[in-house]
Amino acid sequence: MSYEFALTVEDLTVSFDGFKAVDGLNLYVEKNELRVIIGPNGAGKTTVLDLICGKTRATGGSIQFNGIELTKFPEYKIVQAGVGRKFQTPSIYENLSVLENLEISFPRGRSVFGSLMFKRTQDVTDRILEIAETIFLSEQLNVQAGLLSHGQKQWLEIGMLLIQDPELLMLDEPVAGMSVSEREKTAELLNKISQGRSLIVIEHDMEFVKRIAHKVTVLHQGKVLAEGNMDAVQNNPKVIEVYLGH
Amino acid sequence: MNAFYSNWLGGKKGAIELAILAAFIFIVMPLWLDIFRLNLVGKYLTYAFAAVGLVMVWGYGGILSLGQGVFFGLGGYCMAMYLKLEASDPVSTAHQTTPGIPDFMDWNQVTQLPLFWEPFHSLIFTLAAVIMVPLVLAYVISTAMFKRRVGGVYFSIITQAIAAILTILVVGQQGMTGGINGITDLKTLHGWNINTESAKYILYYVNGALLLGVIMLCRFILSSKFGRLLLAMRDKEDRVRFSGYDVANFKIFTFSMGAMISAIGGAMFILQVGFMSPSLIGIVPSIEMVIFAAIGGRVSLVGAVYGTLLVNYGKSAFSESFPSLWLLFMGALFIGVVMFFPNGLAGLYDVYLKGRVESLAGKFKKKNPPAILTPAKTELQNEL
Ligand SMILES: Nc1ncnc2c1ncn2[C@@H]1O[C@H](COP(=O)(O)OP(=O)(O)O)[C@@H](O)[C@H]1O
Ligand SMILES: [Mg+2]
Numbered sequence: 001m002s003y004e005f006a007l008t009v010e011d012l013t014v015s016f017d018g019f020k021a022v023d024g025l026n027l028y029v030e031k032n033e034l035r036v037i038i039g040p041n042g043a044g045k046t047t048v049l050d051l052i053c054g055k056t057r058a059t060g061g062s063i064q065f066n067g068i069e070l071t072k073f074p075e076y077k078i079v080q081a082g083v084g085r086k087f088q089t090p091s092i093y094e095n096l097s098v099l100e101n102l103e104i105s106f107p108r109g110r111s112v113f114g115s116l117m118f119k120r121t122q123d124v125t126d127r128i129l130e131i132a133e134t135i136f137l138s139e140q141l142n143v144q145a146g147l148l149s150h151g152q153k154q155w156l157e158i159g160m161l162l163i164q165d166p167e168l169l170m171l172d173e174p175v176a177g178m179s180v181s182e183r184e185k186t187a188e189l190l191n192k193i194s195q196g197r198s199l200i201v202i203e204h205d206m207e208f209v210k211r212i213a214h215k216v217t218v219l220h221q222g223k224v225l226a227e228g229n230m231d232a233v234q235n236n237p238k239v240i241e242v243y244l245g246h
Numbered sequence: 247m248n249a250f251y252s253n254w255l256g257g258k259k260g261a262i263e264l265a266i267l268a269a270f271i272f273i274v275m276p277l278w279l280d281i282f283r284l285n286l287v288g289k290y291l292t293y294a295f296a297a298v299g300l301v302m303v304w305g306y307g308g309i310l311s312l313g314q315g316v317f318f319g320l321g322g323y324c325m326a327m328y329l330k331l332e333a334s335d336p337v338s339t340a341h342q343t344t345p346g347i348p349d350f351m352d353w354n355q356v357t358q359l360p361l362f363w364e365p366f367h368s369l370i371f372t373l374a375a376v377i378m379v380p381l382v383l384a385y386v387i388s389t390a391m392f393k394r395r396v397g398g399v400y401f402s403i404i405t406q407a408i409a410a411i412l413t414i415l416v417v418g419q420q421g422m423t424g425g426i427n428g429i430t431d432l433k434t435l436h437g438w439n440i441n442t443e444s445a446k447y448i449l450y451y452v453n454g455a456l457l458l459g460v461i462m463l464c465r466f467i468l469s470s471k472f473g474r475l476l477l478a479m480r481d482k483e484d485r486v487r488f489s490g491y492d493v494a495n496f497k498i499f500t501f502s503m504g505a506m507i508s509a510i511g512g513a514m515f516i517l518q519v520g521f522m523s524p525s526l527i528g529i530v531p532s533i534e535m536v537i538f539a540a541i542g543g544r545v546s547l548v549g550a551v552y553g554t555l556l557v558n559y560g561k562s563a564f565s566e567s568f569p570s571l572w573l574l575f576m577g578a579l580f581i582g583v584v585m586f587f588p589n590g591l592a593g594l595y596d597v598y599l600k601g602r603v604e605s606l607a608g609k610f611k612k613k614n615p616p617a618i619l620t621p622a623k624t625e626l627q628n629e630l
Contacts, residue, residue: 096474107490
């Protein structure tokens with residue numbers, strides 16, 4: 001049963017000193033699906049991604065990716081299994097150029113000796129150029145990453161994940177701090193890169209969510225409050241109550 | 247050849263720096279100084295190994311080791327054991343209660359060579375041990391720490407504790423280690439008298455060549471993807487980890503390499519200075535080594551060499567007249583450099599001299615150096 005889904009999360013729980021940030025969560029993401037997770041601040045969205053990528057260890061429950069149990073894997077093995085994760089604040093190497101940021105992320109020479117012997121061969125260069133174009137940074141290849149605009153940094157981090165060609169890509173608030181036109185481009189980008197892989201995107205901007213989501217999961221106090229297509233979720237009385245509050 | 251130029255020498259800037267350093271060590275110093283003083287410089291240059299190792303470990307790896315003296319000392323003691331055994335042949339030690347064992351053992355009523363000394367009769371074993379003993383210790387320490395994600399200040403404190411423990415061990419086990427007096431009265435290396443003037447010259451040059459070789463090896467490592475990963479880890483360790491790298495392995499490698507480099511310095515120290523003692527391996531010398539690197543500029547491999555020479559010159563000049571003030575002065579110097587010149591001497595060179603030296607070098611050069619692949623590469627090289 002679980003093999004039909006790319007990602008199967010069941011009964012996932014984590015408690016920080018007794019506080020359950022994620023509480024018995026079930027989540028099923030299909031292949032080629034673009035899932036958006038929304039929810040008020042502190043709902044546990046980031047923590048869910050932390051659990052999947054191994055940054056935080058679950059107190060209970062299971063996370064299966066293509067039938068492999070991830071909860072006991074070290075982080076780098078989860079990545080090598082095909083899970084990529086973008087952090088909420090752009091996490092790039094500010095002192096290196098865009099090109100070097102992408103090169104470091106290229107999935108070859110990941111061992112100590114592999115990295116000592118790594119050569120920037122033609123296929124590496126081609127792949128870097130291809131990704132740079134996808135993330136709208138072809139012109140900035142030799143720019144130091146710290147000098148990019150906030151939106152460009154977000155794109156760069158997405159590119160650093162794309163170059164690894166992950167089967168599951170998880171993006172935490174990818175359009176935060178972006179201008180309207182940058183959001184437009186990012187929506188296109190996400191629609192494009194969701195082909196052939198599964199995407200989990202955390203986002204607040206409802207207009208943006210509408211443009212990209214196949215299915216939306218609403219998280220509240222570490223639990224799934226509602227799930228379904230955008231319209232159904234937006235008209236769900238429980239969701240309205242949580243968002244508008246009392 | 248191009249790869250050699252840009253990876254091992256470090257491109258134009260790196261090649262010029264290396265050439266200046268080589269000229270300084272191999273030509274200027276020997277012409278300028280008598281053998282007594284040159285031998286002193288040779289001694290300082292052995293400390294420079296530790297400082298160069300720290301540039302890798304601390305400057306690039308972001309791991310502040312306060313225990314480099316441990317590895318320097320282990321390399322030195324391994325070499326010293328071989329030399330001491332050679333100096334303790336039964337004929338020259340015939341007057342001892344037990345001839346054929348090192349004199350300090352005899353003084354301590356030890357009547358048989360301890361088992362762990364035995365293999366040090368072999369030069370090959372000794373040379374391997376000079377590298378392997380510190381390397382294995384560094385590997386074990388760093389694996390235990392970094393696999394558990396212990397880092398930062400905690401790691402520094404652990405390294406310092408190890409320096410303290412080793413000192414106590416060496417001092418306490420007088421019969422096996424020579425204790426506080428150390429290992430002295432060394433004469434020959436595989437039959438070759440190391441105390442003659444010509445031997446001192448040869449050892450000075452061997453030492454200088456090894457130092458330059460080590461710097462080039464470090465250049466090669468830093469110019470590879472490994473080097474960029476170190477910079478990346480210093481900046482955003484989690485991003486590296488979540489890009490599929492086992493971050494701990496990179497730190498373990500860097501720390502172990504720094505230890506090995508330091509150990510080579512220790513072995514060269516004993517060959518040139520002729521004794522080894524616990525005063526060289528404890529907390530104070532370990533911290534001094536950090537200061538050498540800081541003064542030189544902690545991300546500059548050649549800077550570390552000049553930093554070491556300068557501080558040691560200052561130490562011998564200053565401590566002759568005001569011995570009690572030297573430690574205070576050095577502490578103040580360290581704080582001053584860290585606060586006002588975080589890039590040390592190398593930073594001053596970059597600001598005031600680099601342009602002039604390079605244009606001068608350009609005049610002498612007929613052939614243009616090969617263009618470096620991409621502008622991105624040059625940016626990185628500037629940092630090396
Ligand atoms: N490592 C942690 N230790 C303690 N509490 C945490 C930790 N990580 C997250 N939390 C708490 O868990 C809750 C969910 O946080 P988070 O997942 O960041 O929310 P969201 O991303 O939905 O805004 C918050 O109350 C937060 O304070
Ligand atoms: Mg969040």
